Amino acid sequence: MRLGVCYYPEHWPESTWESDARRMAQMGISRVRIAEFAWSRIEPEPGRYEWAWLDRAVDTLARHGLEVVMGTPTASPPKWLVDAHPDILPVLHDGRAMQFGSRRHYDISSASYRQECARIVEAMTRRYGEHRAVVAWQTDNEFGCHNTLPSYTPAALTRFRRWLVARYETIDALNAAWGNVFWSMEYRGFDEIELPTHTPTDANPSHVLDFRRFQSGEVASFHQLQADLIRKHAPGRDILHNFMGFYSAFDHYAFARHGLDVAAWDSYPVPRTEVLPLPEADKHCWARTGHPDVSAFSHDLYRGVGKGRMWVMEQQAGPVNWAPWNPVPQPGMVRLWTWEAFAHGAELVSYFRWRQCPFAQEQMHSGLNAPDDELSPGGEEVMRVGAELRGLGTPAYGAMPSERAPVALLFDYEADWVIETQRHGADFDYQHLVFEWYSAFRSFGIDVDIVSARDDVSAYRLVAAPTLPILPDSVVEQISQGGNHWVFGPRTGSKSETFAIVDGLPPGKLRSVLPMRVAEVESLRPSLKPSLRLDGIDGEAVRWREHVQPGAGTEVLVRFDDGLPALLRRERVTYMAACFDRALLGAAIAKCLRDAGIDVSPLPEGLRLRRRGAVRFAINYGDREQRVPAPSGARFLLGSSVVGPIDVAAWIEED
Ligand code: GAL
Numbered sequence: 001m002r003l004g005v006c007y008y009p010e011h012w013p014e015s016t017w018e019s020d021a022r023r024m025a026q027m028g029i030s031r032v033r034i035a036e037f038a039w040s041r042i043e044p045e046p047g048r049y050e051w052a053w054l055d056r057a058v059d060t061l062a063r064h065g066l067e068v069v070m071g072t073p074t075a076s077p078p079k080w081l082v083d084a085h086p087d088i089l090p091v092l093h094d095g096r097a098m099q100f101g102s103r104r105h106y107d108i109s110s111a112s113y114r115q116e117c118a119r120i121v122e123a124m125t126r127r128y129g130e131h132r133a134v135v136a137w138q139t140d141n142e143f144g145c146h147n148t149l150p151s152y153t154p155a156a157l158t159r160f161r162r163w164l165v166a167r168y169e170t171i172d173a174l175n176a177a178w179g180n181v182f183w184s185m186e187y188r189g190f191d192e193i194e195l196p197t198h199t200p201t202d203a204n205p206s207h208v209l210d211f212r213r214f215q216s217g218e219v220a221s222f223h224q225l226q227a228d229l230i231r232k233h234a235p236g237r238d239i240l241h242n243f244m245g246f247y248s249a250f251d252h253y254a255f256a257r258h259g260l261d262v263a264a265w266d267s268y269p270v271p272r273t274e275v276l277p278l279p280e281a282d283k284h285c286w287a288r289t290g291h292p293d294v295s296a297f298s299h300d301l302y303r304g305v306g307k308g309r310m311w312v313m314e315q316q317a318g319p320v321n322w323a324p325w326n327p328v329p330q331p332g333m334v335r336l337w338t339w340e341a342f343a344h345g346a347e348l349v350s351y352f353r354w355r356q357c358p359f360a361q362e363q364m365h366s367g368l369n370a371p372d373d374e375l376s377p378g379g380e381e382v383m384r385v386g387a388e389l390r391g392l393g394t395p396a397y398g399a400m401p402s403e404r405a406p407v408a409l410l411f412d413y414e415a416d417w418v419i420e421t422q423r424h425g426a427d428f429d430y431q432h433l434v435f436e437w438y439s440a441f442r443s444f445g446i447d448v449d450i451v452s453a454r455d456d457v458s459a460y461r462l463v464a465a466p467t468l469p470i471l472p473d474s475v476v477e478q479i480s481q482g483g484n485h486w487v488f489g490p491r492t493g494s495k496s497e498t499f500a501i502v503d504g505l506p507p508g509k510l511r512s513v514l515p516m517r518v519a520e521v522e523s524l525r526p527s528l529k530p531s532l533r534l535d536g537i538d539g540e541a542v543r544w545r546e547h548v549q550p551g552a553g554t555e556v557l558v559r560f561d562d563g564l565p566a567l568l569r570r571e572r573v574t575y576m577a578a579c580f581d582r583a584l585l586g587a588a589i590a591k592c593l594r595d596a597g598i599d600v601s602p603l604p605e606g607l608r609l610r611r612r613g614a615v616r617f618a619i620n621y622g623d624r625e626q627r628v629p630a631p632s633g634a635r636f637l638l639g640s641s642v643v644g645p646i647d648v649a650a651w652i653e654e655d
Pocket of ligand 1: 145266314321362365
């Protein structure tokens with residue numbers, strides 16, 4: 001459990017570097033990420049490298065015992081590079097090319113940009129690859145940020161056509177797979193295919209889905225280009241990328257197979273809560289803390305993406321600049337978010353940023369220090385965390401990996417692309433649905449691992465899939481072979497690999513283990529709310545409902561008041577035939593948990609629990625003190641058996 005910080009030596013007079021480094025070390029920070037936007041200072045003119053300043057910056061940090069996470073600067077190509085290769089600018093779906101003057105102004109498919117990136121990364125890794133202080137490398141910065149994916153350039157089109165040839169081999173096969181006989185969309189050759197944009201009404205969903213798959217692969221191969229060079233010149237160093245919260249334009253599990261040691265991500269709980277499609281009441285309630293499940297969700301997802309290795313590369317440390325409204329976090333939150341990240345398995349929590357920058361785009365974004373170099377309130381909290389970590393004796397607890405949780409929640413990137421391409425109801429949002437399920441589990445005190453639908457989940461007591469429109473064969477195989485419980489949400493098994501309705505109607509392959517037929521589906525405007533009562537709880541379907549006919553052996557556990565099945569089950573497999581409101585979803589999930597033999601104890605609002613190794617954490621986002629469920633005689637590492645508002649407790653249950 002280490003602390004880190006994001007630092008931009010190029011923003012500050014060199015005379016401040018020494019005291020910056022000294023103060024970082026005093027605070028308990030041990031890792032510093034630098035250089036990820038510094039291309040114009042590293043290479044001010046084509047081929048003229050200026051290493052001396054960066055050498056001195058790295059050496060200054062190293063002198064104070066700090067380790068460096070080096071960022072490759074490819075998220076911000078300098079002006080001379082863009083002018084020399086205008087084709088690197090990305091193109092939006094409306095056909096506009098983006099201009100120079102901020103960042104991420106590049107097309108992931110551009111051959112000339114890939115070449116230039118390989119050149120700068122080769123130069124940097126040759127220079128610092130074996131530097132003793134440089135312990136890790138971050139590629140680029142937040143792939144896809146600012147909606148820069150997908151990009152609709154001629155380079156993307158050429159590579160997409162090639163990708164389609166490899167996938168379908170013949171144009172007849174593609175026409176058949178996409179159903180192009182509809183509306184006379186048939187092609188005579190691959191060179192007739194365009195990018196799926198600028199169509200008067202929806203482009204063919206099969207075309208859109210394949211384009212998204214292609215783009216996802218482009219991101220992974222762009223990263224791999226850099227990762228291969230880092231591996232070659234910086235042996236033994238961790239390679240990471242800083243992913244974003246609730247961002248799904250590329251498949252992060254697949255990405256992780258292209259040269260990634262650690263899944264790092266950037267945690268901004270307050271603005272993230274503001275921009276998620278949550279009910280207004282939630283946004284208001286958690287406006288200064290972030291929703292209690294928002295960061296945890298990404299911690300658990302990225303722990304899965306990184307196969308156990310997860311860092312927070314950028315942790316919000318005060319008010320930010322990029323949401324519609326940017327309140328100051330509640331005092332204590334920076335400390336709470338830090339401990340929460342550790343509780344969920346983070347190896348490192350690194351704050352954004354060391355000092356607020358008084359110029360340019362992010363001048364309204366706080367840091368651990370104000371521009372006048374006084375510690376900010378967030379900085380004060382980090383001092384406290386640093387002292388607490390020292391008090392704990394980090395090595396004893398830090399090495400503890402997270403144990404397997406009782407519940408696996410399947411998060412699937414293609415599911416998100418399918419739903420986004422064909423919402424069918426204006427408010428059907430995949431990530432929101434998964435988040436609702438996650439939040440329901442967490443509010444019962446249950447630890448959750450978020451994993452791929454293709455992972456082996458046989459060791460989990462309960463596997464939950466809020467929806468999986470394209471159902472992998474492996475899921476049905478695992479159900480048939482395993483002994484664990486499964487619960488699926490609506491739209492599962494509804495689409496084929498090529499985005500058509502499955503043979504024999506949904507839920508497709510799931511019918512072999514759960515015989516039923518989804519005869520009709522309906523999306524529900526907010527005023528249409530079919531109701532029902534489950535285990536004494538009244539609730540309603542929202543957004544989506546299916547009219548299901550149960551097959552042989554499938555039992556209807558509960559029906560809507562109008563008689564339609566709401567919850568169906570055969571043996572260990574349960575199906576929710578609608579999206580449920582919070583109360584009903586809670587009741588349905590509690591039932592599945594109990595039936596899977598997992599204890600359910602509802603937590604007070606804002607309280608969350610999480611185990612890391614032998615240590616159990618209680619994290620209180622709420623405004624009241626709460627008693628924590630520690631056994632008598634538990635040894636407390638942080639706090640005590642009563643945890644105050646915006647506070648944390650941690651204890652060891654068995655020593
Ligand atoms: C992140 C980004 C940082 C900084 C930060 C501000 O998305 O990686 O460079 O812009 O947001 O919150």
